[in-house]
Amino acid sequence: MHSLQTRFAGLPEGFKFFPDFLSLSEQRTLLSAALTKLDSTETKQARKRRKDFLANHPQEHRVIEDIFLPDAYYNFQEGHYDGVIRHFREMHLSSWSEDQNPGLSSILARLQGLHPTSNVQTHLLHLSSVGEILGHVDNIEASGTWILGVSLGAARVLRMESTSNPEDFFEVLLTSGSVYLQMQVQDSVRYDYNHSILKADRFLGRGITAGQRVSIMVRVS
Template identity: 40%
Template sequence: MFRSAWTGTEIVKAILKTKRCRHLRCYSISSGPASSPTLLVRPFGNPDPDILQSDFTLLPHFYTAAETRQLLAAALWKLDRGDSTRRRRSGPSHPQAQLPHTSSANSPPLADLFHGQYGFEPGHYDAVIHQYRESLMSTLPTPSSSSYPDLITLLHKAYALLLPDSTSIANGTPPSNVITHLLHLSPEGQIKGHVDNLEASGGVISGICLGADRILRLSKGEAGSSEKGWDVLLQNGTVYLQRGRLRYEYEHSILPYDSTDSNWDGRPLVPGHRVSVMIRDAPKA
């Protein structure tokens, strides 16, 4: 059963529990009391489970629905400040930019917070990321009593998870030994398979998932023949950590919605916007 909130002690216990779970079976989802549990991780190609156990931590529902609204509101505010399309259309001459998307029972989580037009980049310089916006978060937005009053506390939970011994947030600035990066993927966006550059970041990366469900693929080998790895269902409020061999020997990607594998339990994922807050430990000088 998922908890609606995580304390510091529960975070540590959850990580240890994840390490002991052979296929992350301790973390499952259920659409109702009578339904069967659904695993959040599905292997393909007979991968080595020891690598997943040692190098991957999955914490579903780490943040409550209310907490994810605060985090997403702050992230979108920061992203919009660097988006020329949003700046041009935020004035009174473009009132349509303030209209929310139509929400329904089938809408992705937090769909009502995404509205108007965004200045998505068609492709990253290395051709890995497509249809996206991004921003470094070197300073934190000023907490707002109405939109994100608990922002510092919520981010502190994530920083403590990555680096328990160095988590201070002073004067609205993230800890000096981490890099915080915001990435907004459009419903048409994707991240192609890649491994991280060891010289550009440290040994651990964590991701806070906000918005629509997406599938993270961790793979090694040639596609269609010797490929092996895992697909991970990333839901709103989930936090994951990736380290070691799984980060630098396995490619990681976010599947596009039109992929035949963008489904879970035979049901296609509902397309929607997704923002991830990526936190890396800074590389050593």
């Protein structure tokens, strides 16, 4: 077993990890833009509840988690159609509102510099404080040969476990602002490992505080 925090230390071929890719200001910009997109898919009543809450509870944004409202102000789904994701909101993103978010274009350009190819699709996934993703291998036809994940909000543990040998696994602490990239190589983690996002627990003996997170998943089209 390899429990990892540091960049590339001991990581298998086909998995790259950038633990501090985004600055705090970049995280705030990107998370605010992502939540605005997710909020736009919900009802007027839900949006009004959030607006009323904010009017009575000004946000200080001392830490990235302060951008989230309490769980009760989001319409989280209990379970995904395939049973893999629990307590979440999601959407497929066709475009970002770059003109409405100063600084967003430069952040997206930095992320695009990590893309192995240019034709991509983007998926936003918002997990509640008790949300989780159970172990699975992404649909190869739908997801392509690489996938890039951006983490924003509460830290969670990403567990990668071999589909043929449960004793062959590694874990990475996905802190806010971190980015990882899975790519297809021979015997790669892209196709031969289940991946899961665990509920708040412990990592290297350190407790992990429960909280919401948004992941931005970019895949080859």
